[in-house]
Amino acid sequence: MEFEDLYQEIILDHYKHPRNAGEIKRECTSVEHENPVCGDHIKLMVVIDDDGIVQDVKFIGTGCAISMASASMMTEQVIGKSKTEAMKIIREFVEVMRGDESPDALDEHGDLTALKGVVKFPVRVKCATLAWHAMKNALNT
Amino acid sequence: MSEAQFQIKNKNILRNLDPYKLRQDFPLISKKLEGKKYNSNNGHLVYLDNAATTQKPNAVIRALMNYYENDNANVHRALYELGDRATQKYEESRKTVAQFINAKHAREIVFTRGATEAINLVASAWGRKHLQAGDEIILTEMEHHSNLIPWQLLAKEKKLTLRFIPFLNNGTLNFSRVKSLFNERTRLVAMTHMSNVFGTINPVRGLIRMAHSRCIPVLLDGAQSVPHIPVDVQYLDCDFLAFSGHKMCGPTGIGVLYGKQEYLDAMDPYQGGGDMISSVWLEKATWNEIPYKFEAGTPNIAGAIGLAAAIRYINEIGMEKITRYEQALTTYAILEMNKLPGIRFYGIAPERGGVISFSLDNIHPHDMAQFLDSQGIAVRAGHHCAQPIMRKLEIPATTRASLYFYNTFEEIDLLVAALKKAKEFFN
Missing domain, CATH: 3.90.1150.10 (Aspartate Aminotransferase, domain 1)
Structure with a gap:
């Protein structure tokens, strides 16, 4: 198992230039999630409109490259989707990370395919899923 | 360069x-x-990553193999030559450990699973017997969880207060605060000899003197110090010392509690079982002498022998x-x-x-x-x-x-x- 499989270009790009990083100033749902074992922490701000569409997501966080890149990718995946669609992709991603679903399932989700390599590094799975669990909590509130 | x-x-x-x-x-x-x-x-x-565990030299690996191939029998029981040999090797290992840290007597060496179990043993067998509600224990802010959680558990059970010597930004202890932590309810000081995060070697000898001037015993967590610096328990005059074999070229699952005889004698057993008893009736039992009082069940014989091999290897260097x-x-x-x-x-x-x-x-x-x-x-x-x-x-x-x-x-x-x-x- 090679290091390059884990830290692919796309992942480093999202880590160094995170999409949707920052804060939402207007009224929104805000959730925080942390991984006490490695100290990773994320705060998500989510705006869902009256039709149940995820209008905007922004995040502030501290963590490793995997967790921050995954958060950045997550925001791109869920913005514009309905709550139900967003939940579906979250469930699918978490299942892949847990090993319950083939990693190839991520191929049809753009940049997410770069996170396939994480499955082979079991100790890093919790890094990759941090933002996704936070988003699930936000959708459930 | x-x-x-x-x-x-x-x-x-x-x-x-x-x-x-x-x-x-x-x-x-x-x-x-x-x-x-x-x-x-x-x-x-x-x-x-040697602070986590060290690699093992051939001398240790061979000692383990040799024990299982040639000397394997239960200790302190068997009335046959092989059993005698296993017992002898196990007890020789205890002497090797005693000499290594300059303990007065081999019976002051209790074999445990590691430093963690050694500290838990003191918290349980000494702490439960001798500490009462309102009593205080002094620790430092730089303890490994293994010298923190056992005292937290005991403090909760016995309603004790834990006090902490703070550390400064450079990773040394703030000694200007130490005196104020002692009072008439202080019963124990338990602290690390060398920090597993900062690498700091704490000046424990002075602290031990300070504690002893108030008749307070001191436990040292030697998990990081014993593998790397000469540790002489009589020179330091610590009352307890805990360390692990696997951080000093030895096998995993073997460690040591050193305790001064007068403290070990005055402690209750840690676990109940075989080998730790003197006489047993259906409703009561009397305890074996030290150190056997604290070694219930078949001990890690191979581990002790492997640890002694590690010590001989270190001594040779x-x-x-x-x-x-x-x-x-x-x-x-x-x-x-x-x-x-x-x-x-x-x-x-x-x-x-x-x-x-x-x-x-x-x-x-x-x-x-x-x-x-x-x-x-x-x-x-x-x-x-x-x-x-x-x-x-x-x-x-x-x-x-x-x-x-x-x-x-x-x-x-x-x-x-x-x-x-x-x-x-x-x-």
Whole structure:
């Protein structure tokens, strides 16, 4: 198992230039999630409109490259989707990370395919899923 | 490399201790490994996680095999020659340990699973019997969880108060605060001899004197000190000392509690079972003498024998030589790493061992450790079982390189080169 499989270009790009990083100033749902074992922490701000569409997501966080890149990718995946669609992709991603679903399932989700390599590094799975669990909590509130 | 460092590397050190020769005794770090990540070190792993556990020399591996192949029987029971031999070897191991830390008597050595169990043993068998609600224990803020949680559990059960000697920014203890922590309810001081995060070697002898002037016993967590510096329990005059075999070339699952005889005698048993009793009736029992009172059930015989082999191996090299070499290696590592812009050390005590916690730029320790692994270098990233330290420093984790006598100056150069590469990769 090679290091390059884990830290692919796309992942480093999202880590160094995170999409949707920052804060939402207007009224929104805000959730925080942390991984006490490695100290990773994320705060998500989510705006869902009256039709149940995820209008905007922004995040502030501290963590490793995997967790921050995954958060950045997550925001791109869920913005514009309905709550139900967003939940579906979250469930699918978490299942892949847990090993319950083939990693190839991520191929049809753009940049997410770069996170396939994480499955082979079991100790890093919790890094990759941090933002996704936070988003699930936000959708459930 | 500067002229001074070159001198250290070549003359002073190699004359006293030759890590290249000693490495040959350790199969795991002397064998060639597959994979291009090991290319920079001629196919060898650069193992820098010795504060977690050390590699094992052939002498220890052979001692374990020899025991199972030739001497295996239960101890203290069998009335046949083989059983006698196993008992003899087990008890000889106890003597070897006693001599190693200069204990007065072999019976002051209790074999445990490790330092953690040794501390739990004191908390349970001494603490439960002798401490009452309102009593106080002094610890430090830099304890490993293994010298914190047992006291937290006891404090909850017996309604005790825990007080903490704070640490300063440089990773040393704040002694101006120590006196004020003692009072008439203080019953025990339990502290680390050497920090597994900062590498700080604490000046325990003075603290022990201070405690003894108030008739308070002191427990030392020697998990990091005993493998690296000469430790003499009579010189230090500590009342308890806990350490682990696997951090000093020994097998896992064997450790030691040293306790002064008068303390061990006055303690209740730790666990109940075979070997720890004198006479047993259906409703009561009397206890065996020390140390057997604390060794219920069949002990880790092979582990004890393996630990004794590790001690003989260390003695052959010479503990003072090991300390001197590691001091030079640590100094070199810190000087070289300090040349990297963006490096930050956690713990810069003047008196320290080869445990180096650091961060580089904003690279997360987990990313750093994974990157170093890709370069064939094993380090630790995380909170090092010392979360209160991380909270006080307001950091989630650190990267930690920890050295042993088989590490070389070249391995430090490889680490520094890999750190430079990590800077490029993540920035």
